[in-house]
Each structure stands twice: as structure tokens, then as C-alpha cells.
Amino acid sequence: MTQPGRTEDAALVLFSGGQDSATCLAWALARYPRVETVGFRYGQRHAVELECREPVRQALAGERLGPDHVVDLTATIAGLGETAMTADIAIEMGQGGLPNTFVPGRNLLFLTCAAAIAYRRGLRRIVAGVCETDYSGYPDCRDDTVKAMQLALNLGMQRRFVLETPLMWRDKAATWALAMALGGNVLVDVILERTHTCYLGNRTERHAWGFGCGTCPACQLRAQGWERWVAAGRPASGPVRDLS
Numbered sequence: 636m637t638q639p640g641r642t643e644d645a646a647l648v649l650f651s652g653g654q655d656s657a658t659c660l661a662w663a664l665a666r667y668p669r670v671e672t673v674g675f676r677y678g679q680r681h682a683v684e685l686e687c688r689e690p691v692r693q694a695l696a697g698e699r700l701g702p703d704h705v706v707d708l709t710a711t712i713a714g715l716g717e718t719a720m721t722a723d724i725a726i727e728m729g730q731g732g733l734p735n736t737f738v739p740g741r742n743l744l745f746l747t748c749a750a751a752i753a754y755r756r757g758l759r760r761i762v763a764g765v766c767e768t769d770y771s772g773y774p775d776c777r778d779d780t781v782k783a784m785q786l787a788l789n790l791g792m793q794r795r796f797v798l799e800t801p802l803m804w805r806d807k808a809a810t811w812a813l814a815m816a817l818g819g820n821v822l823v824d825v826i827l828e829r830t831h832t833c834y835l836g837n838r839t840e841r842h843a844w845g846f847g848c849g850t851c852p853a854c855q856l857r858a859q860g861w862e863r864w865v866a867a868g869r870p871a872s873g874p875v876r877d878l879s
């Protein structure tokens with residue numbers, strides 16, 4: 636299904652192997668004639684998400700899907716200090732109301748690396764599944780942060796990248812609805828079965844909303860979104876926060 640607003644631009648999708656970025660990949664494939672993906676290894680406890688990337692790519696593959704890129708930032712991120720995202724420590728709220736799964740600078744690094752790849756590959760649109768509607772409070776997921784990064788990257792690389800965040804104003808229920816609107820039950824099933832969200836890397840416990848421990852903040856967000864979407868009758872489109 637081709638979405639309104641399609642251009643001839645090519646796109647690079649930040650694709651972790653999770654629900655949000657898989658939805659963004661489907662969104663980009665519906666919109667742009669050429670789409671490439673990039674993933675990051677950074678010492679995450681849930682490195683199993685990286686193994687989920689290729690099966691999801693294969694499920695969504697078509698003539699528009701181009702190469703995948705993997706960037707290893709393990710030494711860089713590890714050298715910046717421990718977090719509950721990268722070390723075996725309990726997940727809890729830290730100072731300032733941020734969970735200790737926050738990795739300072741992570742998404743800024745990801746966007747910078749993505750832009751460097753996009754620069755070399757001639758890709759103008761950079762698509763990220765960040766969201767500030769229904770999220771863990773990470774400041775680098777905010778719309779203002781992404782807009783500031785777009786400005787910085789365009790100045791720093793002398794380009795006109797467009798950073799796209801289709802999920803920014805969608806809650807997790809609306810993200811399931813977007814998947815349904817883009818690819819119907821087939822895409823919903825791909826996301827359900829093949830994507831990974833759980834921070835603890837649990838892929839042995841299967842719930843109605845997919846695999847995960849069921850208790851970490853990422854699992855809770857995914858589960859609550861699924862339950863709200865199902866309770867609403869699995870609509871094919873969901874509310875998007877109106878900022879006008």
C-alpha cells in the first residue's frame with residue numbers, strides 16, 4: 636500500500652528489531668522507493684533483538700528493501716559508564732525521574748551514525764521510531780531533541796536530511812493500529828512473533844502481545860498498548876495526538 640506523501644527520496648530506517656522500529660520500517664517501505672536499515676550493537680542486555688532483525692527484514696522484503704548496516708558501538712557505550720540497559724543491575728527509577736535504563740547520548744549517537752551512513756549512501760530521509768507520547772521519559776526520544784539533531788546534522792554534514800518520526804505522537808495502541816493499517820494481520824503477526832522489545836532479552840515467555848519477561852518497563856508498555864488496542868476492537872487506525 637502506498638501512503639500519501641510518497642516522494643522519490645530514499646530512506647534509512649533505524650531498525651533495532653523491536654516493535655516500534657519494525658512498524659517504522661513498514662511505514663518507510665510503503666512510502667519510499669528505496670529503503671535501507673541500520674542497527675546498533677552497544678552491549679545491550681537484550682542483544683537478542685539483533686537476531687530478530689533479519690527475520691523481520693525477510694518478512695518485509697521486496698524490491699524496495701536495500702542493504703542492512705550494523706554499527707558496533709559496544710566499546711564506545713561501555714566506555715561511557717554502566718546503565719541497567721547494558722549491565723546486569725536492577726531496573727529502577729533514578730534521579731530526576733529517569734529510569735536507570737537511560738543510556739546518556741545513545742540516541743544522539745545513533746542518529747549521528749545513521750546520518751553518516753545516509754550521507755555516504757545518498758539517503759535523504761532518516762526514520763526513527765522514537766516517541767514521546769507513551770514512553771520511558773528518555774529525553775533523547777523527544778520531538779525537540781530530534782528537531783535539534785536534524786538541524787545539527789544538516790549543518791555539520793552540509794546536507795538536507797529529513798528526520799522522520801512517524802510514532803512521535805502515537806501511543807503504543809496507535810502503533811499497533813498503524814501496523815494494521817500498513818500491512819493488515821500479516822504485518823501484525825510479523826511484529827507479534829518476530830520483533831523483540833523486552834529489556835531483559837527474554838524470548839521464552841510468550842504472551843498475547845509477544846515474547847518478553849512481562850515485567851520490565853519495555854514489556855509493560857508493549858503489553859498495555861496491545862491490551863488497549865485489542866479492547867478497542869483492533870481498529871485499523873488509532874488516535875494520533877493533534878498538535879495543531
Ligand code: ZN
Nearest residue numbers: 833848851854
Ligand atoms: Zn521484559
